[in-house]
Amino acid sequence: MTISVAVSGASGYAGGEVLRLLANHPQVTIGAITAHSNAGSRLGELQPHLHSLSDRLLEETSVQNLAGHDVVFLALPHGASAAIAAELPEGTLVIDAGADHRLEDAQAWEKFYGSAHAGTWPYGLPELPGQREKLRGARRIAVPGCYPTSALLALAPGFARGLLLADDVVIVSASGTSGAGKAAKVNLIGSEVMGSMSPYGVGGGHRHTPEIEQGLSNAAGEPVSVSFTPTLAPMSRGILTTATAKVAPQVAKGLDVQELRQAWADAYEDEPFIHLLPEGQWPSTKSVQGSNHVALQLAYDSHVGRVIVSCAIDNLTKGTAGGAVQSMNIALGFDETAGLNQQGVAP
Incomplete structure (x- = not known):
C-alpha cells in the first residue's frame, strides 16, 4: 500500500x-x-x-x-x-x-x-x-510539543504506577535554537547564542506547561502541578530534560531503588524508540541527534526523597x-x- x-x-x-x-x-x-x-x-x-x-x-x-x-x-x-x-x-x-x-x-x-x-x-x-x-x-x-514529549516520557511511568506525588514536580529543560523556529530573531543569532545559556518563560509562563500537566495528570489519574523552566542551549537541535518529583511516602519507606527503576523498565520494555540506559550511563543529546530515539536514565535522591529522570531527544525528530x-x-x-x-x- x-x-x-x-x-x-x-x-x-x-x-x-x-x-x-x-x-x-x-x-x-x-x-x-x-x-x-x-x-x-x-x-x-x-x-x-x-x-x-x-x-x-x-x-x-x-x-x-x-x-x-x-x-x-x-x-x-x-x-x-x-x-x-x-x-x-x-x-x-x-x-x-x-x-x-x-x-x-x-x-x-x-x-x-x-x-x-x-x-x-x-x-x-x-x-x-x-x-x-x-x-x-x-x-x-x-x-x-517537543518539551512535553521529553517531560512526559521522563515521568509518566512513575505517575502511572502511583509512585510519585502530584504536587511537587519540577522540570528544567535545555533546548537547541531550532525549537524557536526559522524566523530571524536577534536573541537566536550566533553572536548571542554561542558560548551562552539563558532561561526563558520562567515562572510558569511557558505555553507547554499546561500540556505537560495534562499528560502527567492523565497518567496519574489526578491533577498534577508542574513548575517548568526552559533554557536555551548553544546547539542547533536537541533537548535534555531533567525532571524530578517526590516519591510517595508509602513508597519511599524502605524503598528499593531497583524496584523504582523497574517501573520505567516495565513501561518501556517493548518500545522500539525508548531506551532506559544501563545504570551509570547518562543521556546526551548527541546520542539521539537526527533520530526518533529517546535516551533515559533515573536516580533516587534519598536525602530529599525525589526521583530524578534525565531524558534526551532530538526536538525536531x-x-x-x-x-x-x-x-x-x-x-x-x-x-x-x-x-x-x-x-x-x-x-
Whole structure:
C-alpha cells in the first residue's frame, strides 16, 4: 500500500524534518509541498539537505492544494492549523504539528495562546499509557510539543504506577535554537547564542506547561502541578530534560531503588524508540541527534526523597516530525518504525 502525503510549512524546520523522514518512507509518495511567504520558491533553495526533493516548487498553503491526499501534515505556526484542518475532508488523515489541537482544557488554551480553542484531537505520543489504541484508525492527530514529549516520557511511568506525588514536580529543560523556529530573531543569532545559556518563560509562563500537566495528570489519574523552566542551549537541535518529583511516602519507606527503576523498565520494555540506559550511563543529546530515539536514565535522591529522570531527544525528530510520522504509521496500520530507522549521529 502506497499513500500520497502533502506537507505544509515545508520551508520551516519542522516541515523540512517531516520531508526528510518521509523521503525514506517505503509506503509514501510525497505530493504537494506548500509554504506561505516562500511559495513559488524551489525547495532546494531553502532546504538544501533534501537533495531528492530539491527541484520541487513550493505551492501556496491552501485547502485546495492540500486536499486530495491521503495524509496532510500541518507544520504551521500555532493558531494557523485549525482553520485549514476544519476544511479538509473527514477521511483525510490530518496530523497537526502545531499546538492548536493538543489541549483538552479550553480555558488553558485561551490563557496561554490568547485565541478560541479549536478542540482536542488524539495525542500523538503513543508511548503514554493507553495512547497507542487511541491513535489506531484516527483521522485527526495532534503532535505533542517537543518539551512535553521529553517531560512526559521522563515521568509518566512513575505517575502511572502511583509512585510519585502530584504536587511537587519540577522540570528544567535545555533546548537547541531550532525549537524557536526559522524566523530571524536577534536573541537566536550566533553572536548571542554561542558560548551562552539563558532561561526563558520562567515562572510558569511557558505555553507547554499546561500540556505537560495534562499528560502527567492523565497518567496519574489526578491533577498534577508542574513548575517548568526552559533554557536555551548553544546547539542547533536537541533537548535534555531533567525532571524530578517526590516519591510517595508509602513508597519511599524502605524503598528499593531497583524496584523504582523497574517501573520505567516495565513501561518501556517493548518500545522500539525508548531506551532506559544501563545504570551509570547518562543521556546526551548527541546520542539521539537526527533520530526518533529517546535516551533515559533515573536516580533516587534519598536525602530529599525525589526521583530524578534525565531524558534526551532530538526536538525536531522525536519531538516533532518523528513523532508525527510514528503516529501516522500507527493510524494507518503500517509498521510503527517505517521511515524512522535512523540511528543517532556522532560525533
